[in-house]
Amino acid sequence: MLTEKIIDALTSIRLTVICLALAMVLVFLGTLAQVDKGIFIVQKEFFQSLIVFSDIRILNHKIPIIFPGGYLIGLVLLVNLIASHFKRFGLLPQKIGLLLTHFGLLVLLVGQLMIDQLHIESNMRLVEGESKNYSESYSRCELAFVKVSDPDSDTVVSIPESQLYKGNVIRHPALPFEVKINEYYENSRLENLPNPSSEKGAATLGIGRTVRVNPQPLVTTSDQRNAPSAIIELLGNNAPQGSWLVSFFIDDAQTFAAGNEQWQMFLRPERYYKPYFITLLDFTHEKYPGTDIPKNFSSRVKLTNPHTKEEREVLIYMNNPLRYGGETYYQGSFDPNDDRVSILQVVKNPAWTTPYIACALAGLGMVMHFILNLGTFVREQKQK
Amino acid sequence: MNKAIHKIARVGILLLFAAAVLIGCGKEEIKVYRIPKESVQTPAMPHQQAPQWKVLGDVPQNWEEKPASGMRVAQYLVKGKNGAQGEVAVMPMVGLKATKDEILAIWRGQLGNNVVQKSEQVKIGADEGELFDLSTEQPPNSELPSRILVAMVLKNNINWFFRISGASNLIEESKADFINYLKSVKITSADQTSQQPPTVSPTPIKPSDFKVPDDWKPLPPAPMTLTRYEVSDGSNSAVISISKLDGDGGGLLPNINRWRGQINLQNISADELDRVAEKITLGNLNAVVVDFTGTNKTGEQTRMVGIIAPAGSFTYFFKMTGQKEAVEKHKSALVNFVKNFKF
Numbered sequence: 122m123l124t125e126k127i128i129d130a131l132t133s134i135r136l137t138v139i140c141l142a143l144a145m146v147l148v149f150l151g152t153l154a155q156v157d158k159g160i161f162i163v164q165k166e167f168f169q170s171l172i173v174f175s176d177i178r179i180l181n182h183k184i185p186i187i188f189p190g191g192y193l194i195g196l197v198l199l200v201n202l203i204a205s206h207f208k209r210f211g212l213l214p215q216k217i218g219l220l221l222t223h224f225g226l227l228v229l230l231v232g233q234l235m236i237d238q239l240h241i242e243s244n245m246r247l248v249e250g251e252s253k254n255y256s257e258s259y260s261r262c263e264l265a266f267v268k269v270s271d272p273d274s275d276t277v278v279s280i281p282e283s284q285l286y287k288g289n290v291i292r293h294p295a296l297p298f299e300v301k302i303n304e305y306y307e308n309s310r311l312e313n314l315p316n317p318s319s320e321k322g323a324a325t326l327g328i329g330r331t332v333r334v335n336p337q338p339l340v341t342t343s344d345q346r347n348a349p350s351a352i353i354e355l356l357g358n359n360a361p362q363g364s365w366l367v368s369f370f371i372d373d374a375q376t377f378a379a380g381n382e383q384w385q386m387f388l389r390p391e392r393y394y395k396p397y398f399i400t401l402l403d404f405t406h407e408k409y410p411g412t413d414i415p416k417n418f419s420s421r422v423k424l425t426n427p428h429t430k431e432e433r434e435v436l437i438y439m440n441n442p443l444r445y446g447g448e449t450y451y452q453g454s455f456d457p458n459d460d461r462v463s464i465l466q467v468v469k470n471p472a473w474t475t476p477y478i479a480c481a482l483a484g485l486g487m488v489m490h491f492i493l494n495l496g497t498f499v500r501e502q503k504q505k
Numbered sequence: 506m507n508k509a510i511h512k513i514a515r516v517g518i519l520l521l522f523a524a525a526v527l528i529g530c531g532k533e534e535i536k537v538y539r540i541p542k543e544s545v546q547t548p549a550m551p552h553q554q555a556p557q558w559k560v561l562g563d564v565p566q567n568w569e570e571k572p573a574s575g576m577r578v579a580q581y582l583v584k585g586k587n588g589a590q591g592e593v594a595v596m597p598m599v600g601l602k603a604t605k606d607e608i609l610a611i612w613r614g615q616l617g618n619n620v621v622q623k624s625e626q627v628k629i630g631a632d633e634g635e636l637f638d639l640s641t642e643q644p645p646n647s648e649l650p651s652r653i654l655v656a657m658v659l660k661n662n663i664n665w666f667f668r669i670s671g672a673s674n675l676i677e678e679s680k681a682d683f684i685n686y687l688k689s690v691k692i693t694s695a696d697q698t699s700q701q702p703p704t705v706s707p708t709p710i711k712p713s714d715f716k717v718p719d720d721w722k723p724l725p726p727a728p729m730t731l732t733r734y735e736v737s738d739g740s741n742s743a744v745i746s747i748s749k750l751d752g753d754g755g756g757l758l759p760n761i762n763r764w765r766g767q768i769n770l771q772n773i774s775a776d777e778l779d780r781v782a783e784k785i786t787l788g789n790l791n792a793v794v795v796d797f798t799g800t801n802k803t804g805e806q807t808r809m810v811g812i813i814a815p816a817g818s819f820t821y822f823f824k825m826t827g828q829k830e831a832v833e834k835h836k837s838a839l840v841n842f843v844k845n846f847k848f
Contacts, residue, residue, distance in 0.1 A: 254540075254541070255540075269542075273542070274539045274540060274541055274542060275539065275540050275541075275542055276537065276538075276539050277536075277537070277538055277539070277540055278535060278536075278537050279535065279536045279537070279538075280535050281533040281534070281535070281536075283533045284533070284535070291535070293535045293537070295535075295537045312606060313606045313609060313613060331613045331620070394538060394540055398817070425817045427817055430789060432817065459663075
């Protein structure tokens with residue numbers, strides 16, 4: 122009987138209306154929270170979660186929020202749609218239009234979930250003449266350990282940002298040592314010590330001996346990014362004893378030996394390596410005459426894939442991206458300080474077709490439903 | 506029918522909630538992957554990448570030019586008294602995020618503890634810059650520099666850093682030369698110096714990449730070349746050089762004209778390129794061969810055979826220059842060598 126009650130609740134139209142109302146409120150709350158938290162955090166806390174545990178600021182008052190998250194609302198809607206269909210309509214031929222429309226909605230919901238899980242957006246910054254085989258995340262960072270002692274290739278062990286928090290000890294079979302996070306600053310600046318001989322630096326080894334870390338408030342606008350720093354320790358296998366500072370501001374490799382292996386470490390934007398190279402041959406950046414308003418950008422790039430022996434030139438400009446290897450390269454931006462720099466937006470979205478398929482199915486379903494009802498209506502009118 | 510519907514609904518609901526829990530609680534994993542050696546790529550951070558400039562200046566006699574690499578657009582080996590050695594590096598940084606103090610902190614860190622820092626104004630070309638003098642008596646080990654002079658100037662939104670480092674005594678005796686060099690510095694873009702060789706790729710070529718004819722004798726590498734050989738027949742000789750450059754290496758026409766300039770021939774135009782450059786195929790690659798005869802500095806007749814082969818992200822340059830008879834005799838060996846080269 123309990124099952125009956127649950128099924129009745131899950132198939133009720135009331136649940137559909139409640140979910141849609143909750144979704145509207147969630148979007149509203151997310152929009153309010155975006156002012157302080159920025160789009161990336163709001164996406165994660167409000168829409169990519171089962172339950173929202175967050176806060177919003179209204180009239181300088183911080184109001185805690187506990188609310189159903191985007192995943193929960195979407196999944197309940199999905200269950201509601203499927204279950205109510207089985208209960209109310211079944212698989213009758215005369216309901217084929219409704220079935221198709223609802224199947225379209227189903228594809229849309231599942232497709233959005235797939236996009237959310239599989240979609241990766243990054244950027245590739247190239248100076249004219251430069252080649253790269255990786256793009257970098259806009260918002261995510263990685264603590265990368267690179268084993269450089271092999272003669273032919275480097276091994277990269279990339280620790281995601283979610284594992285970088287104070288007190289965490291990271292172990293992995295590919296790392297011959299443990300990594301202990303002593304401190305993690307999501308946004309920071311580095312400052313050199315006025316008198317390093319009498320003052321202690323942020324770390325006891327490497328560059329960190331003579332600098333200190335100044336934590337900074339998180340930036341929230343989409344045109345800025347946080348610059349994290351961390352104090353870490355390497356434990357075991359004769360890794361150097363002491364603490365290291367890793368930071369977005371330290372570009373030079375900090376090298377150390379662990380056992381018989383040479384390693385380097387970096388805290389940097391998360392990288393997505395590709396089996397091919399993109400070389401920027403030429404970047405043109407046109408502005409409207411007499412203004413700094415951009416008119417047109419285009420990047421002439423060379424695509425080189427050593428595995429397929431492919432080598433070709435491609436012109437990327439607005440609305441004319443390069444699609445290759447499951448990724449799309451759009452002309453994204455430029456560097457206002459260097460007119461030789463092109464920034465390509467790299468989008469990997471294996472589920473990009475699902476909204477189109479969903480809309481086509483829903484549209485076809487509605488047309489069929491209309492035609493079938495029209496036929497019934499005409500027959501009934503004739504009989505009258 | 507009703508029971509079947511209930512069963513399907515129950516299973517579906519359970520599966521979907523299981524999926525929800527899995528997605529909601531999913532933990533990001535540590536990723537491990539292999540990549541080509543970092544030196545094969547151009548991995549520097551965005552604000553470090555500025556390899557398109559040429560830095561000219563009055564280089565003291567005891568400074569030996571080294572090929573540019575990575576973020577360094579020019580670098581020199583400084584040879585001091587008693588075999589002491591230091592280095593000079595010139596680095597442009599575009600869109601620099603870090604402050605001057607943060608940059609200095611990195612170099613201070615390289616010197617170790619108890620670093621003394623002084624600063625003074627200095628002329629860098631036509632611009633006013635700052636010179637920082639960092640020194641310590643306690644370098645981390647005796648092989649590391651104990652003193653660094655860094656000159657900085659902001660020019661056209663690019664931060665230029667000129668650094669000399671080495672043992673304190675060497676830097677003290679080189680300081681005057683360094684300041685004179687800074688005064689004479691002239692920075693030009695690659696476009697303005699198309700007659701200059703472009704930047705050498707940081708990627709070395711391996712001995713296994715080619716088989717050298719027996720009569721080619723190795724020579725010490727020269728700036729901008731990766732390897733050189735000499736072939737000699739008594740009084741006639743020729744020098745073979747191999748370079749490997751990023752991208753198109755500065756372009757076909759500028760390189761051909763640069764080569765022509767080396768044997769006192771006039772530049773050609775793009776329209777004449779097809780006439781002088783013979784197209785050949787090397788496996789899957791399309792290359793061009795040029796063959797010029799001019800004169801060297803002493804007016805002696807000199808012949809040059811060059812092969813330019815774009816391959817992947819790089820362009821290879823093979824050049825044989827020497828007396829006319831020697832080049833004539835060994836041209837076929839050069840062509841065979843290139844045909845068997847492992848690109």
